[in-house]
Every structure is written in structure tokens, then in C-alpha cells.
Amino acid sequence: MLAKIWDQHVVARVSEDTDLIHIDRHLLHDLGGSRGLLDLKSRGLSVHNPELTFATPDHAISTAPGRSGTSRIGQELLAALRAETAASGIRMFDVDQPGQGIVHVIGPELGLSLPGCTIVCGDSHTCTHGGLGALAFGIGSSELTHVLATQTLIQRRPKTMRVRFEGRLPPGVTAKDMILALIGQVGAAGGTGYAVEYAGSAIRDLAVEGRLTICNLSIELGAKVGMVAPDETTFEFLRGRTYAPKGAMWEQAVEAWRELASDADATFDREVEIDVEKIIPQVTWGISPEHVIGVDGRIPDPGAIEDPARRAAVETALDYMGLQGGAPIAGTPIDWVFIGSCTNSRLSDLRAAADVARGRRVAPNVRAWVVPGSENVKRQAVAEGLDRIFTEAGFEWREPGCSMCLAANGEVVAPGQRSVSTSNRNFVGRQGPRARTHLASPASAAASAIAGAIADVRTMGR
């Protein structure tokens, strides 16, 4: 599948394993978008294909009601993004407009992200779009300028890895748990240098939203690219979306997309198989997504680890997290719950969390936020009454954006406080200086908000 998509995009061969490839979609956000456009301008260049470039503010804007908390620099970045995209003829989905949201939520939602297309964005979680069968990856600032100037990138063809998730998902176990379990098994560098294709019956059974969640965490596996072969589920998801092809062109596109799946005899540089029936809801205990266990498990005990380097790593993580090795993870008291981010802020995620929250109350010691991934998700959720379920349960309902996933706009977990988060990174300081993050699914996060402690959603009786 990688080879098929790759070959369709080669503009010129650069060396034996490196090509100049065409970029079909370039997404800009407020944190780096105007910087790239200004950089281009300062070199006396213009945007090669503004009509293939799209922008939205998400990282630095406040998600407070009315966007009241946006910092001065955040406002400057927003103003610069508006001015520079307008000057270049780039479509920008602005705040309060349908289409605004986290870049990796809006791409699929608007039908900008399509099977077999190349998508880049100055953000490592661009791998998310692979859930639709796109070849999508994150780039740095220099490469971003390169794409603006040329609509291409010089890339080395990655190695390939296939992960087959087989079996039926047990109750309470979600796409998020599948991918966290995989990262726990192969490690945070297990996918480095690979484009990962997720396959198997459990992937085929997943809706597109779950596939996006799985692909989203590819980068936490070390892989720049994650992808799922497009199928009928994918086509149904895309049909009728704003930027998806229509009419005869739709038929033509679907026909081409059907050819993208890996051939039966395709070979991969690495293969992994996971039995999903053995997966239980996952929660991280440390400072890397690979520091993950089942919610019914115990925190690793450094005393029981022989390898000195591993023992030291676990000790560092436990020290930062303020946890006791050997203790059960469930029941650890928490201060914050964050339901949001490009991992888990789509409608199905909010529905899963609302199912748990309905008719219950957030524990008094916990502050819980729900941040929808896009303006459209927000509107649909409101139409379904999900916002009411959340607010009646004591959650705060916010405006769409990245928010507390990366804490770039003062939306932070206080030092030393503990958060259960549906985002993708439990790195040191990710949710604020000295904040302690436990990654989990939306259902697990909602259950933990109600329990006031890390909780096993399977014991909540629904």
C-alpha cells in the first residue's frame, strides 16, 4: 500500500531510496502557519499551490467560552495567520466557522483528507489522516517552507511494518486501548523508520473515527506514518463531505481507491500481531506512552527490575509521577480530567464519554473539561444534547481547539497535579510544568472523573 501511494507521487528520483514527492494537501495551523508564510515572503517566493493549502487556528487559541483567554501572542499569531493566508489565497477556517478545529480533526471531517493522497502539516500527529488510507506525516518548519514553495518534499522511502489486530474487542475496550497496548508491547521506538499499516479483523470492524485514533498514536510508536487500507467503511464516511469528489468523479475516485490496499502477497520489513481479545482498558503510569498497563494492573516495581538502565528509567518516571512502584494503578486519586485532542475529540469519543457521564457527577476533587475537536463536532454534539449531559454531570464544556493537550495557551494542569487525559503524550511537562499525565480512552477518562481516581470503566455497570 505504501509503495502504491508513493509511486503515484514521485515527481523525480533523487537517489536510489529518496524521491521528490508531490504533496496533495498541506494543512497550516496558528502555531507555525504564519511563520512559514512569512519565511517564504522573506525569500521573495510565493505559495506554489495555495488551492491545495488549508489553514485553521487550533494550537494557541483559548478554548474558554468566547475565546476569552487567548494570550496576546496567541492573538498575534491568529491575526498573522489571517493576514498571510488571505494575501496568499489560502482558505482559512476561522474561529466560530464550520470547518475550524484541530487540523487533524477537520481534514477528515471536511473530506480534505482522502485515500491515497499525500498530506503534510507542521505537526507530528499528521499521521492521524492515515486512518483514511492517506500517506500523511508531520514535518518541521524548514520542510513546511519547502512545501509552500514547491508543493513537494524530498523524502526517503520508509521501511514498512504491518500490525495485525485480530479478534473482537471486549466491552469497555476501544481503539485507544488497542494502540496503547501495541505501544506497550513494541515500545516508543518500535516503529521508528517505518510506515506502519494497521490491518486485521479488528481494524476492519472499526469505524473510521477509531482508525483515526489508532493512526494518531503512530508517532508515539516512533512511526512518522500510520495507515489503514481504505474500504467500504472509508468510502461511506467520505461520501458527500464538503471537499470529497462528487458525482462521476466520486465513482472514478472510489474505483482508484479500491486498488490501494496491499496485495495479498505483499511483504513487510516487520510484522506484529496482536490478539485484541486479551486487551483490557489501558492507562499510562509514566512519562512515555510505552509506560502503559492494563487498568487492573500494578505499577512496575523498580526493585524487581534487574537491568540497571531499565530500573533507572522506571525510577525516574515514578519519581516524576509521584507514584509508588508495585501499587495498583486503579484508585490513584486525580485532580484533572481532559477529554479532547486530535486523538479523542470526535463525535464518537464524546458519545462514549457521555454514556459514562450520563446521570452521574464528577467527583468534587476533580476538574473535568470536555473540548470538542472541531466547530462541527461541537455543533453536532450540542444537537444531540451531549453538552447538557456533560455540564449536568459537572464537566466544563469548551470551544474547539488543542487546549490542554499541549498547554500552549495557558490551559495547563498545575504543577504536581494529576490528570487523566485522552490526548497522546504523557511527556514530562506536556500538560504544564511538572503536571502528571495518565493517558486513557474517553470512556476511562469519564469514569475516572466520576470516581475521582483512576477507574476501570468496566466496573461502572453500563
Place this chain on the structure above:
Amino acid sequence: MPKPFNKVTAVAAPIMRGNIDTDVIIRIERLVGNSVRGTLGKWAFGSLRYLADGAENPDFILNREPYRQAEILVTGPNFGCGSSREGAVWSLQELGIRAIIGSGFGDIFFSNCFQNGILPVVVDKEIVDSLAAEIEATQGAGRISIDLEAQTIVSPSGTQHAFEIDPRRREGLLQGLDEVEMTLQRDGDIRAFQTADRSARPWIHFARTSA
């Protein structure tokens, strides 16, 4: 445009913890804004370099002599994983780092290094560990030499290790080439590709609205 890179002989600091992510290298709030370059060296490894009250953490290696002078980092596995922020590379550059040796790097960080004239060198973990051990044995006094042209590292005790590097990347660093300019020379190819692709995959291409 990156400065050409050829050789460096310098103090090297081992930072051997695995999975050091780019959030740890530079915190996001230091990167919010369009004029942050030039201000970042001070904040590189901020959460490790400074204590909660803002004072320097005396236990962190880059706060000790001679490691303050380090121009080379010797790193644990998966250094630079996580966020694509190129500011991580800028902050190391502003700190004076010119090359990074490790057994593996985050893919995006790795590319970002080349874009800024920093050489990331991948060698086997055993070699990384032995370099770190030698540096520590000399308490940092022993220098490391990296010769990109010859593709060799020389350890403080004089042991020579060869390393592999993508020839294109090597050439780019040696000459300080600008990729954007090089690609724009192929604009004819790009336009020809787009014309052909417009008939092959019309759904990819939109009409241009006037700016």
C-alpha cells in the same frame, strides 16, 4: 541557509536517558510567536536544566564544567521523539550543539537536524555506550572528533568508529545546500507532474481562487 558542516572536535556531553522527547528539549510556550529564534538557547532542556525556583540544577550535566562547552551530545535511544517542533533543533543550535550521536532518533527531529546544519550520527548502541563511558572516565576532558567527509568518529582514547549516512544528506551538509532552491530548479518537473496528475486524479486538484 544552513552553514556547511565538515569536522568538529569538541567536548561531548552524554545525556543517556532514553526517549528524550522534543517537549523536554524545548517547552511549547517558548515557541509561541514568530520571532522566537535567538531566544531559545537559554531554554533548551529547561525542565532538566533549571529547578522549580528557576535556579540552575547543579545535577544536570550541561550545568557542569567542562560540559557547558559541549558542542556534541551523546544520547540515549530515541532522542528527539515526539513533536515535530523544529524549535527543538534551533534551541540546541543556539546552545552551541553541532552534532548529536545516538543509536536512533525521532524521524522528524532527525530530518530537522539536517535542515539546520546539525549532524545527527547513528551508530550501534554499544558504540554510543562506549563513547559515553570514555567521556565519563575523563570527566569530560576527553574530546570527540567527528569527520563527516571521512564518516568517522574518534573517541577520547583514539578509537575510530565508522558511521553510515545517506549520501544525499552528507552532500547537503558538506556544502550547506538549500533544498528549496534545489527543488525550484526542478519546477518544470513539478508542473509536468501536476498536469498529468490532473487527468489521472482530478479529485485531488481544486480550482485556484484569486488571491
